[in-house]
Amino acid sequence: MTATKTLLASLLILGASAGTGHAAAIDPAKRAITHEDVWLMKRVGAPQPSPDGKWAVFSVTDPAYDSKEQWSDIWIKSLVDDSAPRRLTFSKGGESAHAWSPDSRFLLFTAKREGDDAPQIYRLDVASGGEAQRMTSLTLGARVPKWSPDGKQILFVSEIFPGNADEEAVKKAAKERKDRKHSARAYESFPPRFFDKWLDDKKVRLFVMNAQPDAKPRDILAGSKLAELPGFGGSQGDDGQSLNAVWAPDGKSVVFAVSTNRDQAARASTFTQIYNVALAGGEPTQLTKDGRSYHDLRFAPDGKTLFALTEEEVPNKVYDLTRVASFAWPFTSAQPKILTQDLDRSISRIALPADGKRVYYSFEHAGLEKVNSMNYAGGDKREEPSLPNGAINALNAGGKALVGVWESSINPPEIYSFNGAPKRLTSFNVDKAAAIDWQAPEHFWFKTPDGRQIHNMIVKPAGFDPNKKYPLFSVIHGGAANMWRDQFVLRWNYHLLAKPGYVVLLTDYKGSTGYGEEFARSIQYDPLKGPADEINWAVDEAIKKYPFIDGSKLAAGGASYGGHLANWLQATSTRYKAIVSHAGQMDLVMQWGTSDSIYGREVNGGGPVWSDLPVWREQSPIMQGGNHAKGTGFKTPILITVGELDYRVPVNNALMNFAAQQRLNTPSKLVVFPDENHWILKGENSRYFYNEVHGWLAKYLNN
Template sequence: MKPSRLPHPLTALLILGAALPAAQAADIAPAQAIAKHAITHEDVWLMKRVGAPQPSPDGKWAVFSVTDSAYDSKEQWSDLWIKSLTDDTPARRLTFSKGGEGALNWSPDSKHLIFVAKRDGDDAGQIYRIDIAAGGEAQRLTTLTLGARQPKYSPDGKQILFISDVYPDTADEEAVKKAAKERKDRKYSARAYESFPPRFFDKWLDDKKARLFVMNAEAGAKPRDLLSGSKLVDLPGFGGAQGDEGQSLDAVWAPDGKSIVFAASTNRHEAARASSFTQIYALPLGGGEPQQLTKDARSYHGLKFSPDGKTLLTLTEEEAPGKVYDLSRLASFAWPMTNAQPKILTATLDRSISRIALPSDSKRIYFTYEHAGLEQLHSMNYAGGDQRQETSLPTGVINSLNAGGKAMVGVWESSVNPPEIYAFNGTPKRLTSFNVEKAGAIDWQAPEHFWFKAADGRQVHNMLIKPANFDPSKKYPLFSVIHGGAHNMWRDGFVLRWNYHLLAKPGYVVLLTDYKGSTGYGEEFARAIQFDPLKGPGDDVNQAVDEAVKKYTFIDGDKLAAGGASYGGHLANWLQATTTRYKAIVSHAGEMDLIMQWGTSDSVYGREVNSGGPVWSNLPVWREQSPIMQGGNHEKGTGFKTPILITIGELDYRVPINNALMNFAAQQRLNVPSKLVVFPDENHWILKGENSRYFYNEVHGWLAKYLK
């Protein structure tokens, strides 16, 4: 996939009563009977964090994680819970361990569940199995030096497929263990690289390589490396998508259980100068050389087989040459695959598919996609026809969706309803209530949506957030908060890092604008930032502010502020350099110089494509749309003048700290009121509880100082 399609793990989010079906609202006390309060950081941080539910193959149960958050990470717990899908009995806790569990997968007979956890005695995450039918403690199945991840039961339930890592030139576990000890015992700490990238978000990458393993589904069974000795893994660019836990090869069992189907790249080593493609391969269970099934300029991921085993479904991006964004479309192949050309099922839908679910009794594919702040349920037949919208809640977003048997479950949330588990068979039904009572006690309103026509004729979507105790007869300062990405969308969701209502709490109206480059509005809208990375989006943000001031009489047009993180930080810096309309700016993880960001970030090629050529090509965009190059334009009445709060995580390798240091240096050089806040133990996001509390206090303090 293109380097510009960057992961944006923005932690995601019903209007109580109004958005809930009446039958579900009945168990909530009338609004006037609840003593409501303005949201606090404790409300945001200590909400239960509900993970994606995994329904059992017989459709009778759903298992999911629930995190009991705490400000001290040592006091935080995460466990698995189980909920019946056949009656209304409450969910119950299934595990009692502090470390947490992930990568859940059911056995085909719905009696056992496997997951990955790091428990006492584990140096890395291992696969555990718990007997759902009989109960009891979870049993460790693997003891690999480098751990195991993404386990999946075989169709007959007798074997488990998973991913683990090996070191170069290691043929078995003993060799891996020996190599690990040698690295631990080294007297030096140097890192050496001969391919790009050397870093990812907050991690320096090492020489571990992802491999596919299979083992019998029992404790003590010996895992077998299916890719060992193959020519494919010896290619310099072999690998998968990089994540926090390492590379993913996106592997699934073939329906007959005799082979493995997976997606991998063979040109990852070209990441600094080309798009990386992930193609589909098949590998016999007995090992040997993988067979490449697709050979095109696409990337494939999210592989799933239809319940009848006759169709392989996958999400795919075209990877169009010279373009900065490609829609994720849904494609299918007849199985066994006889034609390497995919059938694009959503060719006429100008949206990226987020996720799909395949109930066993249905002849339809269910899917979600982003649109104007929402993410709702849709379906189509297996030929890609009869696309239609299914019954969805009118607000919020579905942020996970899985099928098991006839059941379909997921997580639904909105900005005023933290995540809960829902069933999506017909009218959505809430299955859990971990956060309902706490959410019901907060004085908050759902976002108000509005659109305007941009100067170039595009329709731009916005959401407006009002503070607690809102009085339309009063005047409120406006805080325009800019999303990251840029290929992202403001979602009607419950957010941790830039919680809309917590930002609005002191008495601000918060404006959320999906500027050009955002997702949820079609491929061309997202591509519109090519050759215009900051000016065009910045103009949209400024016009959105003008439109909001004109539309809403309760906004004080003389008290405006703007801020954002990542790409939102880039734009915050751009606004500070090019307009003086704002009284205060907040910039987190914002770039200052396109050239410097190109050379120090963990992603370079997508930035080069976006600007039209390499940094040495002398293209004007590299200088003309770098905030630092506009900062001294005082003769034009602009330049760096607006007071700015600059925050950064010292471990941020996506937007490295040199950007923040340059920003602060420039502000101090020009005698601009400015403050630099560095979080030594944070990365691209502020993820620790007390750091988060401090961050919000700093933002609120800065705004209060200049929006009196």
Template sequence: MTIPRLSVLAFIISAHFGGAALAADSVATKHAITHEDVWLMKRVGAPLASPDGRWAVFPVTDPAYDSKEQWSDLWIKSLSDDSPARRLTFSKGGEGALNWSPDSKQLIFIAKRDGDDAGQIYRIDIAGGGEAQRLTTLTLGARTPKFSPDGKQILFVSDIFPGNASEDDIKKTAKERKDRKYSARAYESFPPRYFDKWLDDKQVRLFVMDASVGAKPRDLLSGSKLAALPGFGGGQGDEGQSLDAIWAPDGKAIVFAAATNRDQLARASAYTQIYSVPVGGGEATQLSADKHSYGSLKFSADGKTLFTLTEAEEEGKVYDVSRLASFAWPMTSSTPHVLTAALDRSISRYVLPAGSNRVVFSFEHAGLEQLHSVSYNGGDVRDEPSLPSGSINALSAGGKALVGVWESAINPPEVYAFGNGAPKRLTAFNTERAASIDWQAPEHFWFKASDGRMIHNMIVKPANFDPSKKYPLFAVIHGGAANMWRDQFVLRWNYHLLAQPGYVVLLTDYKGSTGYGEEFARAIQGDPLKGPADEINEAVDEAVKKYSYVDGSKLAAGGASYGGHLTNWLQATTTRYKAIISHAGEMDLIMQWGSSDSIYGREVNSGGPVWGEQAVWRTQSPVLQGGNHAKGTGFTTPILISVGELDYRVPANNALMNFATQQRLNVPSKLLVFPDENHWILKGENSRYFYSEVQHWLAKYLN
């Protein structure tokens, strides 16, 4: 059909303005982010690709404000077609520590279901369907299960009580402890507690069992000299200590990383070495022979190379870059071949895609985390196709398939396929909700600080942003300090929710941050608070100068953990901010050293023990700047202080001292104590209340 010229013009005009109207309607329907938007976004976990590359299984949490109404299940997505993901399990408790059988037909995982007092191993038949079967009924539960190369056995981590040699012994000891009349805890080694848990004397072990219901697990390290060492153990986690363990390619041994100096944690850093133990049990053989740390062990498909991440654990340094290394297998040398020796970045995660002689990995840099690769021989690091913004926070390879989770500040996590051209989104759990929010991607900028370092920053703008208007600036400070602000969607201190009332949020990676190399991260040694705080102040100056919409007369600062430490220092040393928000921030370096669950690293950072001659313990403790108040240079800014009563990383005595200091000096101050929270505010209604208090405090002193 031929359309007359006039009709064509009318059609074009109609289409143009009709489209504009639709776009305007779309913009009009967008809303400023709410706490419900943040909290109720579905939480998409790390996918695990099947060995044949056909499937990816991943957890998805349906959050709720009432934890009793929250659900978490496994979903499965085909990697060979565009069919939508489907739910695989239907249980409220959730599943974790997923592992595929070598033939890609079965999946094992850890879950705590009806009748389970601790997490147990379950197996589900992916090929045949049906309900998951419980494989273990251990008193102390199981963690991180892995199928053997032939799929007939399962390796996992569990615990024993001292002196126990069997499950019957463990069950008996557990009952005796439950029935005893006293409630005291006793300790002879450090640390006695971790984050929000008092530790006990359980000892971590490796177990192997047949992959069948009712099979009897075998403790591989029972009676061994290695396990008997007082410092034997692994990394501490919420569920206990972990041992990074994998099957040897021939299935006849277990290769694992463990520490033997955990009993020295009050005066030294723990380091993990590589060991091997026969599947039949017996003495372990030490394979590496240095004082580095090794972890994230993986074998190449042909079984000829053992890959690992390694850290030098350099004596007297506060941070070591994590590098990718390898050993020939069987190991003929205890000296690793470092593949990323020239890369001054820490490897976050890596995978070994089949049919390739390259290792694919990611690392942090300037607010982003993208994909890179290096050959098995090392040295030739190159970029791999990634999205231009945001961060990869999970990665898995199965066959030739490469899957992971990508997110950004305005794109909540979804599963993506990588490695074959441009990344491809595979799920859409949050895309519709995200599209309804009025938000913008962070804007990046750099500046040169007075110490000569180039400092990276991100600016986040509020909804309905108008560049012709003036907005107060809220400088939000990340914790760590070995951390980095990332272009990602976060629950705690969500950038856009903080900006929502009409603030511009400034996110600065001060010296001590990761993502900028080893020297940059180590630069806070001997200067834990003043130097980083100076750079934050300079970043604020730069933002005021660079962006005309920033109102330099209305400034606020806040942060949590190490960010809380720096916030307290700012409040003690400057009056430029109109409001301060401090969560889990230390007030006295000496008190924090003596009451937290980590002390040796603090000594290294300050140059020696608290009883030494190092002045930093006193000159950079915020509380000892109280005299500044009389000089009118600090301790005058209204401060909102919050803390979890169960926080053992930055214990509540810091917040109590902070509040006491403010009240003593007659500074407007408010203390929020969360009796059922630890280092983070993790419960829905507590989080909603926290954000509302932050917004009220800022509004009171900025608007």
């Protein structure tokens, strides 16, 4: 058996056996979780260790129900002793994109402070202290700063308006746009929207400047044919497009990954290739010429190897594993060496300690995520010492230090060291978590009638008594390329949902990640029926396996793809007494035409919406809603919630859903959040959402 197969086998055994014991005795000193517990837990960001391995900086958010009262600051923790972490900044606005100077003295970050119309780059002298200095003053802001290897220059991402050659032109164009008397938006390429924002015509660029306050930045892509291509661009985020870029080891050029076919997003998969541009500018050199996408570029400490995460972008497939690729540097071949080809899992993160001996990485599997490693050639794969449950959602190296964030559903995020046995370095949420009556999820697997192995977790309520009977709430994850993880979450928090006295069932139906490429791809041409069947089978298995579940009191709900499946369950089954659907699609054709992402839906359906493929009609919930003659259709009481600013699953889905329910006289309630997008992100809105969900379930389950 190979090392990889041994590793997967051990994980399968762990997933099957974890948490199988009965509930522990109830501690009367503990209490049930509240929304305040969920919302006000401190939110610990990804740690960034210093190049000398002595320090780690990270963000900590002090949440508040009123966003004006929320603080987010940079904290620092020694990695060489047990001294307590301390706060470096004191500002409500928050900082991001922390970057250490090569000598571990200075820290760059981006922030929007007093006088800033857009986020700018700031420099903090960590060694000597004092106030942070503003490094940039660009009209359109600056983000993702990175030091040059010699610490004398800074690379960062910013934007320009079409046709602008310098900052003065950008400033003039910005004023002209602000002074316009019309508010119209015009588009000639797709997409016009992203999540909760209408997009504009800004163009992403890479800038370099001397590492001195107010030094003049220089656009190193200016005048290049590459940057003028209609499809040139990077990944879209809340702050605009971003280009994944790193300094070459000699500091004489910049290596970056970029797409050149973004303008084809409505009719083709977009992908990113690797380029190299000289520090002096000029035409970038294309280093890779294949159908892959590359991102998370980083050089080995000795500068002789370029590592990247990559997806193959297989034509007409809906999901491709993320693998680790490497190239000799300087480039000797455009063909990558795929180091994790034998691992049927997507890699989440890689880290490269300064000893130059091993690549550390993590990947999803059956609700967990752990630290693993391999040598630079991709051999000698092994599982590193990790905690037995939970998940790592950030992993970074600095010097020989390896740090990350670890969390579980009953352990909110904290910073950990992974040099040897995992060691917790912070305790921001430990005391508050210890006061809550909650249990780790219990894992179980079952085999479907067609032979597929399905992983599940169940979460029990506070004060759980195995001799009592509890209603079951099957909560469905979104994605579908996603996985239920043993982690602490704000939205659809497992224990808060279970609080009124429900057992929560979390099923990784086909289409989920963490179980291999074929498993994730298996929803192609079967977007709703197959996954919903597996959710129903999981409910059957849970009722059979756990005598404390009351099989006569069932509910189901979810958000995004989970909302799609909730709508499908309501249309095709009458076994549930209540349904909750947030951001759920009702019609595949309508969702294809109004979402901010369309081509992947077409690939998943097997062809365009105007084809004669039956899936577009047969797996649209709205088309099944009137099947009362078959004993199904829209009968189950349903709570429909949606953010009015959701452009991923637009509000028209919820309006159609509510209209159909009311037309058929089905008990239904529509809740619209005017100031929310795909997720419920504001504190009081979140509190109201949970109250609505609990109220709806209580109305139909507690009788």
